[in-house]
Structures are given as C-alpha cells and as structure tokens.
Amino acid sequence: MAKPQHILQLSEEQRSSFVGSFDRVLSDIDGVLWTMEHNVPRAADGYAALERNGKHLTFVTNNSVRTVDQCIRRFAKIGMQVQPEQIWHPAQSIINYLRGINFQGLIYIIASPPFKAVLREAGFQLLDGPNAFIEDNFESLAKNIFDKEPVRAVIIDVDFNLSSPKMLRAHLYLRHPECLLIEGATDRLLPVAKGVNIIGPGAFASILVEASGRQDRCITLGKPGRELGHLIVEHYKIDQPSRVLMIGDMLAQDIGFGRQCGFQTLLVLSGGCTREQLLAETDPRHIPDFYADSMADVAQLLGEAPKAHV
Template structure:
C-alpha cells in the first residue's frame, strides 16, 4: 500500500485520503460506524472489461455482513438492467434490480415525473431505445446511413417537421456529426428539453487505454443550443436529488460512495454530501490521486480494491478477540 504524496504548494496538499487498511483500530471502528448505506459503482469496482475484480464479491459480502445496505449505480447503459442482474449472478452476487441505478431507468423515472408526452429523439444504444419504447414513449433516431458530402444531402437527413420535444444523449457507438446536427435542429424549439445519461469524458477500456465518452458530445449540444442539460448519470445534480428521494436518505453523510472514477464517482458523492472512497482497481490509479487538485474530486478514503474490506473486517474481528 502506497502513501499518497501531494506538493506542499497545492491546495490539495492539505487533503490526504486515508487508505482504509492504514487506519488504526479506533479509526476503523469510527469509519465503519459512520455510514449505513453504500452506493457502489460497478465497472472498475466489481469487474473490469474482461474480468472480475479478484475477491470483489467477498468484499461486498463483508460490507453486507457488517449490516450495510448495498446499492449499485452505473453510468454504463451498454448493458441493460437484466444483463447486469445476470452478470452479478455469474460472479456469485445476488442483486435485486431495485438496488441497481441505471441511466435508462433514471431517464424513464424523470420522464414519468414530469409527465412527458411528446416525441423523443434518441442518441443512445439500442438497449436504451428499447427500454423507452417498452415504457410507451415514441422515439426517433438516426440518420444511420452515410451522408454525401453536400449540404443538400445533409439537409435532407437532418431537417424535418417532427414534433420532437426531448433529446436524449447517452453512449452511442455509432455517433455521427449528422446525429448531433439533427439533435441541435430539434433543440431549437423552445419547448424541447435536453437529457443526458452517462457523462464520462473518457471510458476506460483496458490497461492504460481509454476512449472518448459521451460527455463531451452532450456538452456540445448544451453549448450550441443554450439548453440546460438535465443530467441523470453521475455526477448529475438531478440524479443525486433522485437518489436521495428514492432511497429516503435523511442524512447524506451516512452514505458511502465507492467508485473508480474521480470526477464521476467521487465528485458525485461529494456533491450529494456522501462520504467517498476511491478504489484503484479501475480507471483511477494511485498517480491519478496524487495529481488530482480539484477538491471535490479527492476522496475521503481509498483502497486498492473493494476486496480490502475483507482484511478490514478481519482486522476488526481480531481486535475484538
């Protein structure tokens, strides 16, 4: 376990996240007693792109046995909620779908909350589109074909009189300039709202490899249209308000947010008033913590992985012998 280092002239130099296994017995007891509910990210915490995090299930079980309520919250809508449920079963963890916070589920709840009735233009995966259709919403998408390099052909594919009153943008592996242009055209209507799911600027897909996420494209639409971006993925304010209401959270400080992304997970947790713990098993490495200077992205605690809670609880059990 490494000790975090910060330069003395940095504002962050006064903020030193503590590794949970470096806490003394009294500090461990105080930390464990300070939260009742855990919100855990999934990718990079429970598993990575190609494999599970070693002993992650045992780490979660240690928290459950300590009496903590466990919920999972993901920005990844490439998997449907039912696919997440099967994936959890595959690694040996039973997770009720009600305990899973998923971008499409949050978007659907928001649309229901505002009693939305209009046509929706969607830039997202087919799974998200299917969930919207199954919930009874009318959607359109595209264009999906290659546009000739002429303004006349572009115009034929992006201009129309469809009464779109909401644009939704999330992960779309087939995102294109014409799709963004078409979304911008719809957003010119004063009653058309803009909703985003995942906010990630970068998506980790392997060791030291990441790709551009949907976040920058959502910002392009927000900037070009001057619309308020309703954010229902981490670290969205609207999502945070939804969670506090859905789970009837009375004291936000008694919630622990665990994640592997500093802006999406830790920033989200701090914005909500939760305690925060970063794990180094996914998109965040020790050097990322050391370099971080944005106060809201620096966690209260950190661990090598969720599996550290196994040793954490064993240490406390030994101290009680």
C-alpha cells in the same frame, strides 16, 4: 483539504468509527467489480462483508450499453445475487425522471439499441436516425436533419454509431426553447484496457450542450448529475446524506457525484484511476475521503479472511 486515507492504514478506533458511520452503500460497477479484461479479485467478498455488517447495497452505473438483466447475470458469475431494484441504470433513471415531471411528447434519442428499447417499453415515443449512410452533399444532409417533428426532448447517451448528422439534427430540435436536453452517461474518457482510454459519451454531449447554449439547463441523469442525486435521495428517503458511502473508481464521475450529494466517498484503484492520479488531484470536489486498492481491502477491513486459492 486533508489527503485521503487508505482504509487499511486506519487505526482500530478509526476503522470502527468509519464502519459505523454509514448505513447505505452506493457503488459503481465497472472498474470496481470487473473491467473489460478481468474480474476484480475478491471484490464480491467486500460487498458480502458489507451486507453482513448490515449495510444496504445499491449499484449506480453509467454503463448503459449493458442492460440491467445483463448486469444481474454478470453479478451471478462472480457469486453475487443482486436484484433489479438494486441497480440504477441511466435509461431507468431517465424514465423515473420523465415520469416524475409527467413528460408528454416526442423524444429524439441518440443512444444504443438496448437503451432505446427500455424507453420504448416504458411507453415513450422515440425518434432517431439517420441510421444509414448519407451522401457528402448539402442536399442529402438537409434531407436528413431538417424536419417539423414536434420533438420535446433530446436524449444523448452512448451511441457507437454516433454521426455528425445525428448531432446536427439534435441541435436543430434544441432551437425550440421548451425542448429538454437530457444526458445519461457523462464519462469524457472510458478506460477499456490498462493504460488505454477512448473518448466517452460526455465529450460528445458537451458539444451539444455548448452548441445549444444549455450549460445551465442540461438535465444530467448519469453520474455526477445533480438531478440523478436528487432522484436517489428522494427514492431512498435519505435524510442524512453523510451516512451514505459512495464507492467508485473514477474521480469526476463517482467521487464528484458522492461529494456533490453530501455522501462519504471511497475510491478504489482497481479501475480508471491510479494512485499517482489520485495524489495529483487538486480539485477538492474530486478528492475522496478514503481510498483502497480494491474492494478486497474492504473485506480485509471488516475482518474477512482471504479465501485460499486452489
């Protein structure tokens, strides 16, 4: 497979061909527009330039800790007016999926309070916990992980209070062959500062997937989940996947998602992937078609003059 090209090193003919080759943009958020430390300079200008060129923008995030409303307020702070329907959030994707299969029944959930609130507001019946400290003996453990509740789906996403009893309880529910296993965010590592990663929800979800023997039956509704791709393609009635551009900062989650769906892919180096990591990548499923230092390069590509800094 050919090495990815930097968009500012394309010839005039290549630039024109690239810009005319897609109509819809799907974009990650964290690491592309902002990080935990700062906003990415001129990222908003890149999206404004895309819109001025007639591209339809949709944001697909694996960050379920931040609600859609919080995302919209954060966008506004950098001068972007984004509508709720432009944001694909793991909790909302799961709701869309469950409604699509007409799911009925009790859900055991490992996730953040805002994530649970979204599902409850959508009318789903949730069970969670244990949320309190349990004693270090088998009797206490057994009391908290064994029950006869008719759970028909287990959902796992980001939970900053994840515990062994929660995982054990989820695993026990999954003994029922008809109980679904659904995961949201799949990130195995989360970049929280320059050069600093923490273990992400994907690593914990993998433990549950392997322990329950659901390797081929886990429904993944965060990137790079195949089921998420199906939802998006169906929702937007995408009949030419090659005319969609996926933008992101992570090789496995963003680029892997885009390539799996048949989209074009653009990696930006403003977040979780360095140029060295990009050039060292050998898995063709994770190698983008193009790369850029940041979304500011997209603004430059589309002829937007840099704004003067006061």
